[in-house]
Amino acid sequence: MPNIQFCKRCLYTTAHPLGLTLDEEGICSGCRIHEEKDMLDWAERWSMLEALVKPYRNQNGKNYDCIIPVTGAQDSYYIVHLVKERLGLNPLLVTYNKYFNTPLGIRNLANLRIRFNCDILYQNVNPISVKKITRSTLRQFGSIYWPILAGQTVFPVQTAVRYRIPLIIWGAHQGIEQVGMFSHEHEVEMTRRYRKDHDLMGHEADDLLSIFDTLKEEDIWQYRYPDDHDLNAVGVRGIYLGNYVRWDQKAQHEQMIMKYNYHSSSFTRTFDSYDYVDCFNYMSLHDQLKLYKHGFSKVTDHASREIRHGRLTREEGLALVRHHEKSPVEYAQLFMDWLGLTQRSLQFIMDQHRNPRFWNQPEFGQWEFNGWSVHHYSNSYEHQGNCPLPDIFEVNDKLEYDRDAKYITIGRGWP
Numbered sequence: 404m405p406n407i408q409f410c411k412r413c414l415y416t417t418a419h420p421l422g423l424t425l426d427e428e429g430i431c432s433g434c435r436i437h438e439e440k441d442m443l444d445w446a447e448r449w450s451m452l453e454a455l456v457k458p459y460r461n462q463n464g465k466n467y468d469c470i471i472p473v474t475g476a477q478d479s480y481y482i483v484h485l486v487k488e489r490l491g492l493n494p495l496l497v498t499y500n501k502y503f504n505t506p507l508g509i510r511n512l513a514n515l516r517i518r519f520n521c522d523i524l525y526q527n528v529n530p531i532s533v534k535k536i537t538r539s540t541l542r543q544f545g546s547i548y549w550p551i552l553a554g555q556t557v558f559p560v561q562t563a564v565r566y567r568i569p570l571i572i573w574g575a576h577q578g579i580e581q582v583g584m585f586s587h588e589h590e591v592e593m594t595r596r597y598r599k600d601h602d603l604m605g606h607e608a609d610d611l612l613s614i615f616d617t618l619k620e621e622d623i624w625q626y627r628y629p630d631d632h633d634l635n636a637v638g639v640r641g642i643y644l645g646n647y648v649r650w651d652q653k654a655q656h657e658q659m660i661m662k663y664n665y666h667s668s669s670f671t672r673t674f675d676s677y678d679y680v681d682c683f684n685y686m687s688l689h690d691q692l693k694l695y696k697h698g699f700s701k702v703t704d705h706a707s708r709e710i711r712h713g714r715l716t717r718e719e720g721l722a723l724v725r726h727h728e729k730s731p732v733e734y735a736q737l738f739m740d741w742l743g744l745t746q747r748s749l750q751f752i753m754d755q756h757r758n759p760r761f762w763n764q765p766e767f768g769q770w771e772f773n774g775w776s777v778h779h780y781s782n783s784y785e786h787q788g789n790c791p792l793p794d795i796f797e798v799n800d801k802l803e804y805d806r807d808a809k810y811i812t813i814g815r816g817w818p
């Protein structure tokens with residue numbers, strides 16, 4: 404693997420798709436920006452946030468104060484908790500139907516709505532268009548998540564314009580959390596550009612029309628970002644709470660389990676049982692594709708984060724990565740049934756997206772992993788046999804909840 408350098412502290416490399424640099428001590432930009440979490444005056448930053456949101460409080464009680472994009476997982480509970488309970492704002496929750504919904508995610512979302520007593524808007528794009536786009540982006544970009552990432556990032560913005568609610572509140576900024584793209588003190592906000600470059604792999608909805616002759620206007624229009632004229636007329640802006648609150652996903656989720664009965668689930672491909680419990684594919688098929696394309700998978704993100712927070716050593720993190728990234732992909736059959744693909748054709752398409760930088764093919768059809776974790780320097784700690792690894796994440800449920808493993812297209816609320 405030529406021209407790839409490894410951070411001495413976490414498990415990231417200079418091949419990170421969001422872009423990452425190493426300083427003269429061999430420490431990456433993500434680790435350096437993480438150090439700010441223990442240096443900044445967070446009480447002061449919280450006051451800045453209070454001042455920032457003040458003008459958005461609705462005086463006459465006839466509209467919402469802000470929009471919060473939510474799902475049945477990730478940081479949704481914590482964001483709503485901060486906005487509603489601590490800032491005292493009246494949010495409109497919005498959620499994009501990702502179709503790969505787990506029963507547990509539907510349960511968590513219903514519980515969120517009820518516990519916080521919030522209004523919520525659902526966007527359900529018709530399944531025929533979603534499947535057409537998924538089939539196209541899987542073939543072309545090796546991504547089954549393009550419509551979801553596009554929908555989750557655009558529906559809140561469209562809603563802001565439509566309902567004239569200028570303020571959108573997001574959780575942490577991924578570019579800051581993972582690779583230290585900006586300082587917390589830059590207070591970066593949501594942009595069309597970041598969404599296109601990083602969330603959508605460089606392809607906006609309109610680009611899909613020229614790339615795929617299978618897609619038509621009627622398939623993609625719901626994913627189109629509002630134009631500047633409309634955004635400016637309402638004054639839409641999107642802020643990130645991670646710039647004002649010391650972001651710690653593990654601690655936050657544990658607080659949400661205690662306080663609001665958030666439910667978690669174990670995964671074969673990572674040790675973090677809190678993230679992504681709303682989706683059958685994010686931590687399975689999508690994660691495998693990430694490993695094919697980028698030479699690392701989500702468990703590297705989770706381990707690097709935990710190393711930075713001081714809860715794992717680098718050696719422990721590396722052992723966890725090596726253990727989980729080889730784990731089997733679960734629930735792939737559900738996806739094949741949903742899209743009408745055979746195992747053979749799915750594997751064929753996926754193999755097309757193996758990055759030769761991270762995968763050797765000694766013989767036709769045989770693949771040898773040559774990704775990040777193979778080349779990491781390791782003192783002695785090699786994982787052997789059953790996982791002798793720190794069990795620091797709480798598991799209190801499973802993705803299936805109380806029913807079968809099946810995508811829930813439209814979930815009625817049940818807590």
Ligand SMILES: [Zn+2]
Nearest residue numbers: 410413431434
């Ligand atoms: Zn690092």
